Amino acid sequence: MRRAVVAVLCLALPVWAQGRDEVPAAVAGCVECHQAQGLPGMPGWPRLAGMERSAIVEILRGHRDRLIPDSTMDKVAAYLDDAQIDAAADYFSRIEPGDPSPFDFGD
Numbered sequence: 001m002r003r004a005v006v007a008v009l010c011l012a013l014p015v016w017a018q019g020r021d022e023v024p025a026a027v028a029g030c031v032e033c034h035q036a037q038g039l040p041g042m043p044g045w046p047r048l049a050g051m052e053r054s055a056i057v058e059i060l061r062g063h064r065d066r067l068i069p070d071s072t073m074d075k076v077a078a079y080l081d082d083a084q085i086d087a088a089a090d091y092f093s094r095i096e097p098g099d100p101s102p103f104d105f106g107d
C-alpha cells in the first residue's frame with residue numbers, strides 16, 4: 001500500500017514538474033497537491049505559499065508523529081525525515097503569498 005502511494009506520486013510527478021527544475025527533491029511529492037507555487041490544488045485546500053517556516057515544520061512533524069490527525073497528510077508525512085521537512089519548509093515559506101489561484105477562495 002505504501003509503495004503504491006509512492007509509485008502514484010512518482011508517476012504523476014513528471015507532468016507537474018515540467019519546467020519546474022527549481023523544485024527540490026523533498027518537495028517533489030508535495031506539488032501534486034500543493035502545486036509548485038504552494039497554492040490550493042482543490043477548493044478548500046490550504047495555501048502553503050508564504051506560511052511561516054516554523055509552522056510548516058511543526059505541522060509536518062505533527063502529522064508524521066501522528067499528533068495531528070488528518071487522513072491525507074498523515075500518509076504523506078509518514079515518509080519524511082527531519083531534513084526533508086526542513087527542505088520543504090524552506091521551499092514553501094519562501095514563496096510570495098500573493099500569487100493568485102483559481103481554487104483559492106480566501107478561506
Ligand code: HEC
Pocket residue numbers: 026027029030031032033034045046047048055056059060070072073076080088089
Ligand atoms: C495527496 C495530496 C497531498 C500531498 C501529496 C501533500 N499534501 Fe499537504 N495537504 C493536503 C491537504 C488535503 C491538506 C489539508 C489537510 C487539513 O485539513 O489539514 C494539506 C495540508 C498541509 C499543510 C497544512 C497547511 C495549513 O494551513 O494548515 C502543510 C504545511 C502541508 N500540507 C505541507 C505539505 C508538504 C510539505 C508536502 C510534501 C512533503 C505535502 N503537504 C504533500 C494534501 C496533500
